Amino acid sequence: MRNVLKQMARHALTQPETIALADDDTTLTYRDLSRAISDLGAQIAAERVAVMMDNSVAWAVVDLTIAACGAVSIPVPAFFSDAQIEHLLSDAAPDLLISDRPTPPAVLSRTRYRKTISVAGTELHLLALEPGHPRTLPSDTGKITYTSGTTGQPKGVCISYAAMDRVTESLADAASAQAGDRSLTVLPLSTLLANIGGIYVPLSRGATALLPAMGRCGFSGSSAVQPQAFLGAFHRFAPTATILVPQLLKLLVECVQAGNPLPPTLRFVAVGGAPCSAPLILRARALGIPVFEGYGLSEATSVISMNRPGRERPGSVGVPLPHAKVRIADDGEIIVSGALFGGYLGQYGPPIDAWHTGDTGWLDADGFLYVSGRKKTAFATAFGRNVSPEWVESELVATRAVLQAAVFGEGRDYNVAVIVPAPGVSPGQIDDAIETANARLPDYARVRSWCAAAAPFSPRDGLARPSGALDRQAIATRYATPLEALYEREAPHVHS
Numbered sequence: 001m002r003n004v005l006k007q008m009a010r011h012a013l014t015q016p017e018t019i020a021l022a023d024d025d026t027t028l029t030y031r032d033l034s035r036a037i038s039d040l041g042a043q044i045a046a047e048r049v050a051v052m053m054d055n056s057v058a059w060a061v062v063d064l065t066i067a068a069c070g071a072v073s074i075p076v077p078a079f080f081s082d083a084q085i086e087h088l089l090s091d092a093a094p095d096l097l098i099s100d101r102p103t104p105p106a107v108l109s110r111t112r113y114r115k116t117i118s119v120a121g122t123e124l125h126l127l128a129l130e131p132g133h134p135r136t137l138p139s140d141t142g143k144i145t146y147t148s149g150t151t152g153q154p155k156g157v158c159i160s161y162a163a164m165d166r167v168t169e170s171l172a173d174a175a176s177a178q179a180g181d182r183s184l185t186v187l188p189l190s191t192l193l194a195n196i197g198g199i200y201v202p203l204s205r206g207a208t209a210l211l212p213a214m215g216r217c218g219f220s221g222s223s224a225v226q227p228q229a230f231l232g233a234f235h236r237f238a239p240t241a242t243i244l245v246p247q248l249l250k251l252l253v254e255c256v257q258a259g260n261p262l263p264p265t266l267r268f269v270a271v272g273g274a275p276c277s278a279p280l281i282l283r284a285r286a287l288g289i290p291v292f293e294g295y296g297l298s299e300a301t302s303v304i305s306m307n308r309p310g311r312e313r314p315g316s317v318g319v320p321l322p323h324a325k326v327r328i329a330d331d332g333e334i335i336v337s338g339a340l341f342g343g344y345l346g347q348y349g350p351p352i353d354a355w356h357t358g359d360t361g362w363l364d365a366d367g368f369l370y371v372s373g374r375k376k377t378a379f380a381t382a383f384g385r386n387v388s389p390e391w392v393e394s395e396l397v398a399t400r401a402v403l404q405a406a407v408f409g410e411g412r413d414y415n416v417a418v419i420v421p422a423p424g425v426s427p428g429q430i431d432d433a434i435e436t437a438n439a440r441l442p443d444y445a446r447v448r449s450w451c452a453a454a455a456p457f458s459p460r461d462g463l464a465r466p467s468g469a470l471d472r473q474a475i476a477t478r479y480a481t482p483l484e485a486l487y488e489r490e491a492p493h494v495h496s
Contacts, residue, residue: 001067001142003165004200008064009034011206015179019208021057024216024236026121028057030206033064040065040119043126046096048134048144050089051190052076052107053100054213058122059189060199062098067161073143075190078214079460080146080154082106087153091345092144093132099125138342145192147298147465156345159192163301163339168200170321174308175241175268181207182265184239186217186230186248187273192302197243197270210237224456231255234262241268245468246276247404249284249291250397254422256287257400270294270306274468275371277394278315279440285314293317295371299355300324301339305369316368326369332360333375360388377472379410385444387415389472392437392445399433401425404457406475407447408483414448416486418479420456427452451482 008030011018016031028036040061049066051073053059066073074092076085086106097107100122110129117124137144142161146154177183185198189211202209218229230251234242244252249271256262271281272294284291294306295317304326307318320326324338337354360378361371373388380386389407396405396417403422409415421430430450438446457463463474476483 001161001164001200004168004204005064005068007204007206011203015206018179018206020203021060021120021209021211022237023055023057023210023212026057028061028120033061036061036120037065037068040117041069043115043117044069044071044096046071046094046128048072048074048092048094048096050074050076050092050094050097051099052078052085052097053124053189054078054215055185055189055211056100056122056213057120057211058100058124060209060211061120062124063189063195063199064203067142072137072141074156075143075145075195077146077154077190077459078188079458081460084154088146088156089129090132091135091153092156093134095129095131097127097129099127103127135346137345138348141342143192143195144345145298155347157192157298158342158345158348159298159301160342163341164196164200166323166339167301167303167321168196168204170323171197171303171306172201172204174306174321175201175270176309177201177205177207177241179206181205181240182210182237183207184210184212184233184237184242186212186214186219186233187243187245188214192298193243193273193296196302202241210239212237225251227251227255228260231260231262234266238263238265240265241270242266243270243272244291245273246271246280246394246397247274247468249276249289250280250403252289253280253284253287254400256289257283262289266290268292268309272296272303272306272317274470275373275390275394277398279395279398281314283398295369297357297359299341299357300336301341304336313364313366313368316364316370318369319367320369326363328362329356331375332362332372333357334359334361334369334371379408381409381415381444382411382413383444387445392441392447393417393470395437395440396433396447399436401429401433402437404453404470406457406470406472408472408476412487415446416483417447417450418453418475418483419450420453449486451479451486453479 012030012034020030020033021028112128114127138158140160141158143159144156183202187194217233218226269291292307296303304324305318305320334357340352373390392407393405396402404420406418
């Protein structure tokens, strides 16, 4: 981040009138941004600052000011429940919270005093919090990003300023980021990927970061999105680059296939956060969407590898970026090093030299990385065949009829799925979609039966993680009865 701030300062001198940040209501030039950071910095006398805001120019100003002050930024995910916010406040012990929204009870109970100020046209509330019991942080920590674990409360991932600088530079080079770019962010800025790819990369190159409010991009809650409003954001801002999760790439593909073209300015669409099937990538490419799949995780400061123009391979997640090294363990687990996190808040020890990701995959002879699934989610069927559910799910979601899918089959004769149908899709169309996906899968990985989900899987209801990855254990628990019924219905013998 120190390098990003240094580059921004240079842009403020060499190209002061270039637009640095924009949303639907506000624009800031590089000169304006420098002044805004200086003005807000005089208001921040804190070591740890929690940020609870919607996407906006103001969000970026707050985040960059915290870095300029040498403080620690603690983004609060918008979908966190009051109980999760209470956990975050106790765990991270911020002494200041900056918010653009009504204050939840968990914050009010800790507030000593509050002040309201205006930043980039947005009214913000600065709430000084009662001192907690702050845990010692790893050296050079600049951000604590919270990820929901497989069980229990969310964990604070401690990211250093130096690691963010290294990944920003690697990603900017891989994406061929340049001063004329307009980078549109449609992911929540409470996620590390959106911070690095949506703010730091464009600002490091003297480009423009476009940060519209999530609602103005068609998002409602943490998972519902209105297609026309989503597509409308691309036409309003005419971006050259953006970052999507697979579900949003699929939505973009469906919009284009329905006769709604994208602006011709778009030259680089990164997709990551969850497995993305090769057929979906190929569908997007056939429609002229310049999509490049990547791979990363918070513990590795976001992006590890990425396909890029002139060096890509469909089905892979690209070659490791210059800051990262990847090796494959004997059991197939992906192990990474380079720009790693300092540790989980309260659980760190000596510096981490290598991180066992929990993902499985392989490297081909040319160095392209392939991700097959998660070690912990892979299951063995009753016939002893190993299945990575992410692989099967990505094939299902690549069809037009399936919005989301969770596949199960541990110790069973066949696999079943909980499916979120696309709007207006009939059960017969889901059956056809499963048949299409099954045709691309070996027999042991195919899905025989399915049941419909009551609602999309989302972080707010505990069935997905901030990245969009599914929490299969939570889904299995929520849908235990209908899943069991799928097996009872087709079992040759049912015992009463």
